[in-house]
Amino acid sequence: MRYDHDEIIEKATTLFWQRGFQAAGMRDIQQALDMRPGSIYARFQSKEGLFKLVVEHYADNSAKRLKQVTEARSPLDALYHFFETALTGPDEQRYMRQCLLVKSIAELDLIGDIAKKAVLESMQTLKAGFRNIIETCIEKGELPEHTPTSTAAEWLQNQFVGLRAFALLQDDNQTTIKMIDKVIIDLKGQWPQQTH
Amino acid sequence: MRYDHDEIIEKATTLFWQRGFQAAGMRDIQQALDMRPGSIYARFQSKEGLFKLVVEHYADNSAKRLKQVTEARSPLDALYHFFETALTGPDEQRYMRQCLLVKSIAELDLIGDIAKKAVLESMQTLKAGFRNIIETCIEKGELPEHTPTSTAAEWLQNQFVGLRAFALLQDDNQTTIKMIDKVIIDLKGQWPQQTH
DNA sequence: GGTTTACTTGAACGATCGTTCACATGATAA
DNA sequence: TTATCATGTGAACGATCGTTCAAGTAAACC
Secondary structure, eight states, X not given: OOSOHHXXXXXXXXXXXXXXXXXXXXXXXXXXXXXXXXXXXXXXXXHHHHHHHHHHHHXXXXXXXXXXXXXXXXXXXXXXXXXXXXXXXXXXGGGGGSXXXXXXXXXXXXXXXXXXXXXXXXXXXXXXXXXXXXXXHHHTTSSOTTOOHHHHHHHHHHHHHHHHHHHTTOOOHHHHHHHHHHHHHHHHSXXXXXXX | OOSOHHHHHHHHHHHHHHHXXXXXXXXXXXXXXXXXXXXXXHHHSSHHHHHHHHHHHHHHHHHHHHHHHHHSSSHHHXXXXXXXXXXXXXXXXXXXXXXXXXXXXXXXXXXXXXXXXXXXXXXXXHHHXXXXXXXXXXXXXXXXXXXXXXXXXXXXXXXHHHXXXXXXTOOOHHXXXXXXXXXXXXXXXXXXXXXX
């Protein structure tokens, strides 16, 4: 094996993150990985097979970061910095502001069933990660006891999705920061009643 | 002219909304519009030219709806129903839950400069629409005087973007409604301070 | 009726897409 | 050294992409 597996996935992640599944052509992939088509197909079966591994690698990485947030001394502060890091990177890494998973959801129909399943499952994994953060915050007294865990987790992921789509267009980091501040405020705030 | 212009744009909007710019092939377009390639190109120059008109038509329509919200007796109630309508349509119109503009942003690089410009300008138009809603709400006493108009407008658009990406995946409308409730609560809530 | 003009047609173009496969290469085992 | 086997190579395939253009059609004007 001439090619290191992790290195391949890493490079492929960068490409798919920048371009998306559809727009990243096999010839782009060949160039990015410095591999010939035969080698790629021998290992990954297809473009979709490679993409599936990339999605799983990306989701693992994201889940790990969310776990780190729960393990911090102040999870709420750590959450703030998690958002800040994800949304206000340098301009040459602007593509990273968009969540690879969210980007993939936009082209979910073109992706193929196997990778599609991986994307949706990854979204569930992240949701669980956000839920853990909420629970830890409540345990540590950083969020009110009455916070509805499940709703708040979904809401938090939702905020993340929205902010990532938004930050992609935003030139002014100060505006993005203000939005993150608002997320933290609202997280501590009131929640809708069950009854309707 | 055998073909009605508005009807063409309407049909094209449906197709692009369902599939996105890249995935909607010229042959799909030909079928959806019941037109031959020559006719399409004679009128719209290119696939991108057609898409540009679709985007503008979509943005006009959205702006009109936002305007209606400001003109309602209770803009805040109208805003709630605007969200509800956009996000909880029937399953066969699920594609409509995703905002065409947001969907387009995800593939902004593949679209071409002309249509790209149209997409970004449309986003600005919508932002202005949201801003008007905020201002009207303040005037009518439905929102506190101290609400930071510009920030709140950007925030509201952001919520809309996030919810549309989220509602696309959501099977349970009740969850979506809960998220809309939360938006209205937070809109009335506290805002981050300028100082940092 | 004949000519002009505006619009429509659809076969065909070159480019690019994801993918394949006969063959080359190089490490390991005998 | 020779045989074996996993791995890597790259020209080439059929399909599909957005687009073109010479020819056809039909209404308008003289």
